[in-house]
Amino acid sequence: MDSLSQIALGSAVAVAVVGRRSSVKKAALWGAFAGTLPDLDVFIDYGDALSNMVYHRGFSHSLFYLSLVSPLLALLICKIHKEMALYRHWLVAIALVLLTHPLLDTMTIYGTQLAQPFSNYPFAVGSIFIIDPLYTLPLLIGLIWVLWRGKRALAANTAALVFSCCYLLWGVAAQQHVLQVATQQSQAHENSRILVVPTALNTLLWRILLIDDNAYYEGFYSLLEKNTAISFQRYPLDAALYQRYQLHPDVQTLAAFSQGFYALEQQGEQVIMTDLRMGQQQNYAFSFVVPAQAEQTVVRLPRNLQLSDTLQWVWRTLTGEQSAASQLPHNPTNPDAAPAPDHREPAQYSSH
Known part of the structure; x- marks a missing residue:
């Protein structure tokens, strides 16, 4: 805390x-x-x-x-x-x-x-x-x-x-309730691991993260919404990239600390590793550049957190002005870098 x-x-x-x-x-x-x-x-x-x-x-x-x-x-x-x-x-x-x-x-x-x-x-x-x-x-x-x-x-x-x-x-009780709902609605992803965490400053709007070998999925669930269907956005994972870096000591460290909820992404000549548990898509708290050589120092990417946007999004969702499935506006991790390609697949997977 x-x-x-x-x-x-x-x-x-x-x-x-x-x-x-x-x-x-x-x-x-x-x-x-x-x-x-x-x-x-x-x-x-x-x-x-x-x-x-x-x-x-x-x-x-x-x-x-x-x-x-x-x-x-x-x-x-x-x-x-x-x-x-x-x-x-x-x-x-x-x-x-x-x-x-x-x-x-x-x-x-x-x-x-x-x-x-x-x-x-x-x-x-x-x-x-x-x-x-x-x-x-x-x-x-x-x-x-x-x-x-x-x-x-x-x-x-x-x-x-x-x-x-x-x-x-x-x-804890609210988390277990959301976990039960999310588990029932994500049966199409039987091999996925699931994580349920609250969004910023509250315990009413929850973020659900599913991850398997091919992709991770992000969805949101509000305890105040009558519609209990969770809409998951799919983000593909590069299996070849994971294979190439699975023995890298820094990647192994993050994998263990995040309990497997991490992502690797190729951005230009750099490989970025991100802890998926903290923050949410396009606005994660911890992202690092994977060193090309194991003996090099790992560098953390600056987080361009716009707290007012996040809080407004949470408030609008909780008050019913928008669906819990709505995503935060695009907020690149490093505002000084060229925009990275968006690897999201356009279609959403809705669980019922």
Whole structure:
């Protein structure tokens, strides 16, 4: 999740645990610090753009390592504030703050390596967008209320935490419902793997991605639409290109991190690899130029994200002004490069 959400969650958790026994402001401050701590790994340079993407949410988000840090940070807090009598309470608070950070991140689709150093598997539920106001705003409101009113308003902070947990459960339930609908409607693609993720800032409009050896398909499903038919747009894959680059170490890295939801595309003299999970067609978050030689540094393509266009598209779809099958307007990854050929097939596949 975004930094503001993690700060709000960390503060709310710390206030809920030690706010009645210690200072509410003190608990909120240390909760915010501990909630931010795992994301400081963004300042680590792992050598290239692909490694920085893959190793973010790595060891710093490990449940094992964070469990080791918790007693030390709790001890430091107690020493600074001379509250050793409250060490057990501070330990519970800091442990919960540190551990809920990667667990919340796991609810997004990015990939969080919870099990390091025993496994580098990127756990990803994908039931909530990386920024979701309906998750974050209640936490902020409850936190602001308790900071203003003091211990008398601790119930507001607790209520905000309960609401945020219920919202996460709602996201999982909505995702499973959309997955069931999409699975039933995509029976023509029996060999395809399927991914269901929310679109920007909401859990009402969902993106469905199907992928097999020959193509990937993108469709959208709104929980507010009466028409439940999903229209998939087909994007062919170059099997020969995959065969040629299947042993390239950078391609293998992205394939493992994206759990197979990636695409290779020839653009002029360059081969572009894209993580298909984040963003959507013509507006993906992570695209890289595959180095011609394995020892060369992989380069990330800049993302020309026009957030206002994306939000307007989501809003128009949710309000029924346009169908969920409508695509975002063309938005090339690199505005300075010549437009790449559009490999979409003109016909849409509608599932019924």
